[in-house]
Amino acid sequence: MTNQGVQSNTETSGAPPSRLFDRLGKEADVVYLIANSSLVFGPDPHGRSEEVTFIGPVTVPKWPMEGYGRRILPDGRQQIDIELTQSELTGESYMLHGPVVLGEHPELRSLGTITERPQVVADAAAASITAGQTGTSATAETKGKDRSAKPKASTAGAEPRAGTAPSEEVPADFVVERKVLMTTAKGILYNETAVPVRGRIDSIPPVKFQNTPTGVNVFRGMELPTPLLDKEGNVNGWFYSKSHMAYAVLPKAIERTQVKGAVELKSGDQTETVEVSGPAEIHHITDVTDGKSNVEVMMLALRGQSKLLGGDIMFSETFSDRDHFSRGQLNWNGSNANAAVDLYVDLITPSTKVSTQQPFAMVGTLTDANKSKGRIDKGKLSLEMVDGKGHLIATSPRTLYDEVERPVIDIIKMDLNLQGA
Numbered sequence: 001m002t003n004q005g006v007q008s009n010t011e012t013s014g015a016p017p018s019r020l021f022d023r024l025g026k027e028a029d030v031v032y033l034i035a036n037s038s039l040v041f042g043p044d045p046h047g048r049s050e051e052v053t054f055i056g057p058v059t060v061p062k063w064p065m066e067g068y069g070r071r072i073l074p075d076g077r078q079q080i081d082i083e084l085t086q087s088e089l090t091g092e093s094y095m096l097h098g099p100v101v102l103g104e105h106p107e108l109r110s111l112g113t114i115t116e117r118p119q120v121v122a123d124a125a126a127a128s129i130t131a132g133q134t135g136t137s138a139t140a141e142t143k144g145k146d147r148s149a150k151p152k153a154s155t156a157g158a159e160p161r162a163g164t165a166p167s168e169e170v171p172a173d174f175v176v177e178r179k180v181l182m183t184t185a186k187g188i189l190y191n192e193t194a195v196p197v198r199g200r201i202d203s204i205p206p207v208k209f210q211n212t213p214t215g216v217n218v219f220r221g222m223e224l225p226t227p228l229l230d231k232e233g234n235v236n237g238w239f240y241s242k243s244h245m246a247y248a249v250l251p252k253a254i255e256r257t258q259v260k261g262a263v264e265l266k267s268g269d270q271t272e273t274v275e276v277s278g279p280a281e282i283h284h285i286t287d288v289t290d291g292k293s294n295v296e297v298m299m300l301a302l303r304g305q306s307k308l309l310g311g312d313i314m315f316s317e318t319f320s321d322r323d324h325f326s327r328g329q330l331n332w333n334g335s336n337a338n339a340a341v342d343l344y345v346d347l348i349t350p351s352t353k354v355s356t357q358q359p360f361a362m363v364g365t366l367t368d369a370n371k372s373k374g375r376i377d378k379g380k381l382s383l384e385m386v387d388g389k390g391h392l393i394a395t396s397p398r399t400l401y402d403e404v405e406r407p408v409i410d411i412i413k414m415d416l417n418l419q420g421a
Helices: 119-133
Strands: 029-041 049-060 070-072 078-084 089-093 098-103 110-116 172-178 181-184 187-190 195-201 219-221 226-229 235-249 253-267 270-284 292-306 311-317 327-333 336-343 345-348 353-356 360-367 372-378 381-386 389-394 398-401 407-418
Touching (some): 049 078, 049 292, 049 372, 187 235
Antiparallel strands (some): 253 270
């Protein structure tokens, strides 16, 4: 079946050259995706929602593979077909007290297109270049603050495109009609009504690097929320209840670890030490240079029980697309490293979600953090896995605020042990 009923993989006759499409191979792309989705579990669309960070590989076949078309639109732009055929994304849910696996529904396809952007965009950018060459100053894109959702741009080495004009930096629009199948502790959930997920891209496959322009290679869900059906066909959840954002990364290595530790809380004159535990994923985003390398905490889900906060709590890594990146540096001595990481967290409680405005300055050591533990090999994607142990501690107090900026709880100390996979 061809996407949107068009012809198969034969290139449109007489198509002009396309910098984006002409060099595509007949093999599916596989990307390592980070996706943050707000979800409601239960039939009430106004019920409490939570943001779940999903992470893992996604397979994306496209033209010129069999069954996917390429065409020229009436305005002269070119377009190709794509599809998401296999997702292996895992997230951690506070509301369901455990993991949620996001995959593809075997009978509901996620079809989409990549379309060249209108020529007027290129003309405007070219005019900007001319202005810059004649001495006219250009205004750089301002990075505003947005604490709602964040693609963490990997610093894995994207080289600048030598000789490429800014008019070519964002050459295409991406859209996919997203349908998923979630496996949870309470059964399966899926959406029959597709959610359009859109973005602007500058490469195929689109990967978000640290030097990628703000907003490029980032995908957002539209037309929210969308009902999720259970196996009986009844509405029992809502997908993208507030927002959805996704992006692909390409780190040098991935470290998955179990974390155990303790967090000291303070509210007024009351203090409490809460034991926490759960999974984390750390990306090693640069090679070691002069004994140093950069890392980023991509996912965190530390659960515990707090009397001060009224029950189950969970610390998660903050997700935002402009700031609040949980990044740090490792200083290596053989297979061991001294670590310094700025950690931004959200704390989910029985009544609310609170967040840090300043990061926890985590310091400590990692042992065998460059020890290889195999690879993620899937199609064209190959990522090294590393496994180490370590200890990170922060002793500078931080206040956590709710969504209307009211102070809720102080964290006096955070003491975490990384125990390996």
